Amino acid sequence: MQAYKVDLYKTAIAYLRNQDDAIEALQEVTYRAYKNIRMVKEATYIKTWLIRIMINYCNDQLKRNKQIVINDEIIVTHGIFENYTEMELRDAMQDLDERSREILMMKYFHDLKIKEIALVLECPEGTVKTWLNKALKELRKRIDGSGEGWTNHV
Missing domain, CATH: 1.10.10.10 (Winged helix-like DNA-binding domain superfamily/Winged helix DNA-binding domain)
Known part of the structure; x- marks a missing residue:
């Protein structure tokens, strides 16, 4: 998680455009990643797996807030x-x-x-x-x- 923390944070900021929300997203995605780590089939694709979790989380948040952010x-x-x-x-x-x-x-x-x-x-x-x-x-x-x-x- 430490190796990809910056990439995940950048993704969250890009979607949510709010530092507090991005930090909260990072915490939630870290929790989800540790909880579902067994789902990763190849360790070489951990970054893409983590980014996908972050994108899904951010999209859920945006839908919940009915915001369109790019x-x-x-x-x-x-x-x-x-x-x-x-x-x-x-x-x-x-x-x-x-x-x-x-x-x-x-x-x-x-x-x-x-x-x-x-x-x-x-x-x-x-x-x-x-x-x-x-x-x-x-x-x-x-x-x-x-x-x-x-x-x-x-």
Whole structure:
């Protein structure tokens, strides 16, 4: 848990946008992880398993509070949309479906590989690639109305 504490905290902050809520989330996820540690099939994927628990917890909290929160730093940090303001990205990402936001977050905020995302989402790698491509196109479309030809910058 100590090794992934920062990643889990960043995930919680990205979703919940409140330091107190993020700390509470970290405590709850730590409890859940220790309680269900036997469910981890391969130790090499412990990080993805923990992040998935955190994402699920945060989504539950957001649904409970009826808030829609996205991480506007995800893509800005990685320079994918250098010419767009955080406000444009925030508005565009709020319109995306939950799965698209999660995939973008895992890929660009947590730097997870396609294989790791597939393990978290329990689906084939090809499906993750398709969903990621679709999410990126949809985000671009919402930002500038095109959605064409920009994925080469990723």
